[in-house]
Amino acid sequence: MKNPYRGSLLLALLALLLMAGADRLVSPGAAPAAASSVLLGEVDGLRLFAGETPPEGVPTLFDRETLYAGNLLYVSPDAPLPAWLPEPQTRDVRGMVHLYVPAEERVSLSEETIYALCRMVKENPLSGIRIAAGMRSPREQQALQDEAFAVYRRTMPVASAIAQAEADVPSSGCGEHQLSTAFDIRFSAAQEWGRDDPMARTADGRWLLKNAWRYGFIRRYPPDRAEVTGVKNETTHWRYVGREHAAAMHAAGFCLEEYLRALHEGGALRLLSDEGDEVWLLCRPLDQEGAFFPIPQGWSAEVSADNLGWAVCTMKGHSSR
Numbered sequence: 001m002k003n004p005y006r007g008s009l010l011l012a013l014l015a016l017l018l019m020a021g022a023d024r025l026v027s028p029g030a031a032p033a034a035a036s037s038v039l040l041g042e043v044d045g046l047r048l049f050a051g052e053t054p055p056e057g058v059p060t061l062f063d064r065e066t067l068y069a070g071n072l073l074y075v076s077p078d079a080p081l082p083a084w085l086p087e088p089q090t091r092d093v094r095g096m097v098h099l100y101v102p103a104e105e106r107v108s109l110s111e112e113t114i115y116a117l118c119r120m121v122k123e124n125p126l127s128g129i130r131i132a133a134g135m136r137s138p139r140e141q142q143a144l145q146d147e148a149f150a151v152y153r154r155t156m157p158v159a160s161a162i163a164q165a166e167a168d169v170p171s172s173g174c175g176e177h178q179l180s181t182a183f184d185i186r187f188s189a190a191q192e193w194g195r196d197d198p199m200a201r202t203a204d205g206r207w208l209l210k211n212a213w214r215y216g217f218i219r220r221y222p223p224d225r226a227e228v229t230g231v232k233n234e235t236t237h238w239r240y241v242g243r244e245h246a247a248a249m250h251a252a253g254f255c256l257e258e259y260l261r262a263l264h265e266g267g268a269l270r271l272l273s274d275e276g277d278e279v280w281l282l283c284r285p286l287d288q289e290g291a292f293f294p295i296p297q298g299w300s301a302e303v304s305a306d307n308l309g310w311a312v313c314t315m316k317g318h319s320s321r
């Protein structure tokens with residue numbers, strides 16, 4: 001007797017085989033065939049994915065000191081920098097690259113940040129802006145808050161003046177200007193005051209909004225993310241995080257908080273570019289020893305703590321997929 005289910009079983013098998021084959025045909029060498037792969041964003045030739053399985057590699061331990069020297073530290077009044085962290089090495093921007101990068105006097109940043117600014121200025125002279133307010137020592141930061149308090153104290157009760165000063169100027173150790181990678185932009189060109197966003201009021205500002213990610217810079221507190229960052233009055237504050245992190249954030253339109261949340265939740269993100277670059281961004285909990293990351297043979301890796309109990313590793317190399 002003929003089995004009535006045989007035909008449909010064969011059809012189902014055929015459909016399964018076709019689906020498996022189609023998966024390979026649709027994206028050869030691109031996203032791996034992970035059922036849970038999610039495209040988080042796509043822009044300017046970049047694509048950021050979550051939910052994929054990273055390549056295997058040799059487990060490598062990075063200690064806390066190494067991780068805390070990275071470029072992805074999150075700093076806020078809720079997440080102050082640890083007291084044991086040494087003050088970062090900085091150089092005076094004017095002293096190092098006088099007349100090349102337009103900067104105000106006494107602006108200190110890490111060498112890596114200054115080199116990235118140089119690369120950026122090579123393509124766009126940025127003659128209409130100045131780099132200002134780089135790294136501040138804890139004492140300089142406190143002095144700024146004290147100044148703000150003195151101004152508010154003239155018109156407010158003490159408690160309100162303290163609260164207002166703390167809202168305007170983070171306490172020592174609680175703000176990004178304690179890092180060697182953050183700075184403010186000031187404008188020297190005439191501004192088009194009709195625009196709401198201060199960064200969009202000059203041609204250089206608009207160029208930065210569109211292109212700064214290519215050199216590793218992020219606008220740290222975008223006005224449309226004030227709810228997420230909790231910071232409203234730092235619309236011209238920028239920060240160097242390295243090209244891979246900046247590109248990943250740009251691809252998905254993430255601010256730093258959103259990016260770190262995606263890393264904490266996903267554990268691994270994969271960034272692809274139209275030029276054929278493939279970057280893995282891995283996230284692991286940080287313990288007393290540090291954090292392990294599986295680095296495939298021959299791949300390059302850069303690491304950073306995020307100051308929220310996690311470590312992040314950027315891996316670049318050649319995928320066998």
Ligand SMILES: [Zn+2]
Pocket residue numbers: 133177183184234236237238
């Ligand atoms: Zn700032």
